[in-house]
Amino acid sequence: MTAAEYLWLDECARHGADAASMTDGGILLADKEEAPLSRHLNIIVPVSFACVGDAVIASAYPSARSVMTAHFEKYRSADALFSDAAFAALDTALRPYLAAWGYKPSAFWARYGISLVQDDAAAVDVSAILCGTVRMTEAMCGMKNHTSMKSDDCIRRGAFAHTVNGEIVCMASVNRVSEVEHCVEIGVECAKDWRRCGFARSCVAALARALCEEGQIVLYRHYHTNTGSAAVARSVGFRPVGRFFSYTSFAI
Numbered sequence: 673m674t675a676a677e678y679l680w681l682d683e684c685a686r687h688g689a690d691a692a693s694m695t696d697g698g699i700l701l702a703d704k705e706e707a708p709l710s711r712h713l714n715i716i717v718p719v720s721f722a723c724v725g726d727a728v729i730a731s732a733y734p735s736a737r738s739v740m741t742a743h744f745e746k747y748r749s750a751d752a753l754f755s756d757a758a759f760a761a762l763d764t765a766l767r768p769y770l771a772a773w774g775y776k777p778s779a780f781w782a783r784y785g786i787s788l789v790q791d792d793a794a795a796v797d798v799s800a801i802l803c804g805t806v807r808m809t810e811a812m813c814g815m816k817n818h819t820s821m822k823s824d825d826c827i828r829r830g831a832f833a834h835t836v837n838g839e840i841v842c843m844a845s846v847n848r849v850s851e852v853e854h855c856v857e858i859g860v861e862c863a864k865d866w867r868r869c870g871f872a873r874s875c876v877a878a879l880a881r882a883l884c885e886e887g888q889i890v891l892y893r894h895y896h897t898n899t900g901s902a903a904v905a906r907s908v909g910f911r912p913v914g915r916f917f918s919y920t921s922f923a924i
Contacts, residue, residue: 675789676724676913678855678889683722683787683914685851687731699744704731709774714923716773718766722787723750724914735772739765754784754915762919770921781920786902788892788910793884795909800877802870805834805842807882812840818863819843830856832878834871841866844875846883850891856883857891860904877908 673681684691689702707716719740721730728750732740743765747758763780770778790796808831813823817840826833831845844860858879862872876892883890892910894901906912 675791675889675911678791678852679787679789679891679913680724680727680729681852682850682855682891683724683729683916687720687722687729689729689731699728699730699748701737701740701744702729702731703734703737706733706735706773709923715920716775717918717920718769718773719762719919720917721753722914722916723753724787726750728753733769733773736766736769739769750915754917759784759917766919766921775921775923777924778921779924781918781922783895783897784915784917785893785895786912787914787916788894788905788912790880790884790890790892790908790910791888792909793881796877796881796884797908798877798881800870800873800908801881802834802874804836805832805871805874805878807831807878808833808843808845815840817843818866819861821845821861830879830883832875832882834862834866834875836866842871842875844872844879846879852889854887855889855891857893858883859892860901872904873907876904880908880910 681691687702689700718733718736721728730740743762747753752758808827810827817823821843826843826845829846831843833840834842842862844858846856847859848857860872860876880890892905
């Protein structure tokens with residue numbers, strides 16, 4: 673399979689949908705479990721969707737399914753779905769439902785993101801890997817970590833870190849092992865005082881190369897406004913193959 677096909681299967685698994693039921697040029701819509709507001713929860717994602725090529729996978733609360741069906745009929749193409757007009761229309765259509773879910777008022781977060789993949793170790797720019805970027809081991813758990821990522825969790829999943837004077841200042845790790853075989857998603861964080869030094873690029877390149885050498889398809893997702901994250905991934909060989917969107921509402 674191609675990397676794009678792996679991404680499509682991953683998105684179907686993420687949305688709890690059966691990829692085999694997709695028709696050419698269609699939109700696959702699955703139900704997601706509704707999560708009413710509680711004192712432990714002040715954020716919901718009643719609708720999310722992703723596009724890979726011309727195919728669209730979506731999931732929505734059952735109570736909002738009719739809204740999504742109508743929305744996809746009006747904004748059917750991928751470009752139309754990811755337009756400002758479509759995002760505004762979806763917000764307008766969903767707001768009457770927010771009270772039923774326990775949300776009043778709400779703040780709508782309308783940013784979409786880009787999905788990138790890397791599946792070829794030879795395509796990773798190894799020149800980006802700096803001295804000081806190393807695969808993380810348990811021995812590094814005791815090192816001072818300037819990122820918000822937890823060293824022990826990252827080591828367990830698989831990670832590379834960049835160290836300065838014996839302290840961790842940047843880390844790239846596996847975020848999620850997909851239900852799809854040979855497919856993993858990674859993320860990176862560089863501490864504020866050490867940004868723009870190439871450390872994030874170095875950690876991502878090292879981790880991506882290692883995973884590709886193991887036969888993994890590596891996924892990298894970033895919000896479209898995060899141009900720095902996009903530049904890091906693309907500069908070491910990741911290529912865009914899809915887009916995703918989540919309607920995220922916060923109770924305030």
